Amino acid sequence: MKVYPFKIPKPVDEHLIVQIDKEPIFYNRLHQHEEIQISHIINGNGKLLVGDSVHQFSAGDTYVIGSNLPHIFKSIPQEKDAHMVTVFFTDKSFGSDFFMLPYFKDLKQFFFNATTGFKVITNKEIIAQQLIELQSQNRLKRFISFLELLENLSQISTEPLSSFIYSKTLSVNEGERLQEIFDFVLKNFQQSISLDEISKMAFMTPNAFCKFFKQRTNKTFFQFLIELRIEHACQLLSSKKELNINLVSDMSGFNSISNFNKKFKKLKGITPTQYQQSLLQ
Structure with a gap:
């Protein structure tokens, strides 16, 4: 359907x-x-x-x-x-x-x-x-x-849940393209994803892809990708409280623990360690 x-x-x-x-x-x-x-x-x-x-x-x-x-x-x-x-x-x-x-x-x-x-x-x-x-x-x-x-x-x-008000429905073509993008990202967010790679998957130039994604989600592709990775990290920390923070960083698609800590604190207001400690209280 x-x-x-x-x-x-x-x-x-x-x-x-x-x-x-x-x-x-x-x-x-x-x-x-x-x-x-x-x-x-x-x-x-x-x-x-x-x-x-x-x-x-x-x-x-x-x-x-x-x-x-x-x-x-x-x-x-x-x-x-x-x-x-x-x-x-x-x-x-x-x-x-x-x-x-x-x-x-x-x-x-x-x-x-x-x-x-x-x-x-x-x-x-x-x-x-x-x-x-x-x-x-x-x-x-x-x-x-x-x-x-x-x-x-x-x-x-x-x-x-969102900061973007949708005043119109997506066309079938727009919906199919976004679905393909989200499916790809949900399956591969733990790996490195380049702009060239995701643009080719969507059959668009990098510039056209960036414009398409920003207009329909109100954020850049990499903002979305980082949010997805941070939410996955939160799920790991919530469900497997014994996990090491470095391992959580790797399993969430970050290639640097310092970058992981920085992005996590920016989105959640606390560090991954503080988040993990709050779950143990």
Whole structure:
């Protein structure tokens, strides 16, 4: 199935879609859709690419991904299936002016934050439970619970996922090309990747590639690559706390421990050693 843009399958008379994904890995193609997406990870971990940023995801996380925000959940295969519950809707699902009614003025913060996506930081257990319960509710109860969910999501502390607002959908050609770039980088980020190599893979000149990537992600290719490597390092430090920092640097694609420490502190605000120590407390 083509995924750029992606159409959420739904019955004609259904305005609020609750979807359960339980497979060896989550859908692993870069895609975007008109619907706002609220997803809770029940099981699974890996990397989340959204907009112009890279994050690590794991069981217990809840994310809101805004309308037309390109994203991909890249799972790490495990013995147990990856499991996620998601609700899809648009700001016009219940009528073009529904959320403009004065009753919903307190939801403005949610819709504002959703434009660049966010991760739920506080009240995680309550929001997760609300999402899980939507699966078994009848339409009326589901609608009421959905509004309560939005109210809670408007009042919590959040962590932005992206800094780039996507005002248009990617063309099929653009999506395919970005998908090929991301697939290549996700498979090879632990190795050296030159500008000439990635440009040739995308069938573009280096200058054309740099312009193409920057316009669609709001950052340079090497900024993206470094962020991906640092997030991988964080995953290693979180899952294998006994690992030596030098080994983590090598396994994350850095050829210099000093460069690794410098880039890690720039992105995370602390050194890899301090990050590792914080996990042991």
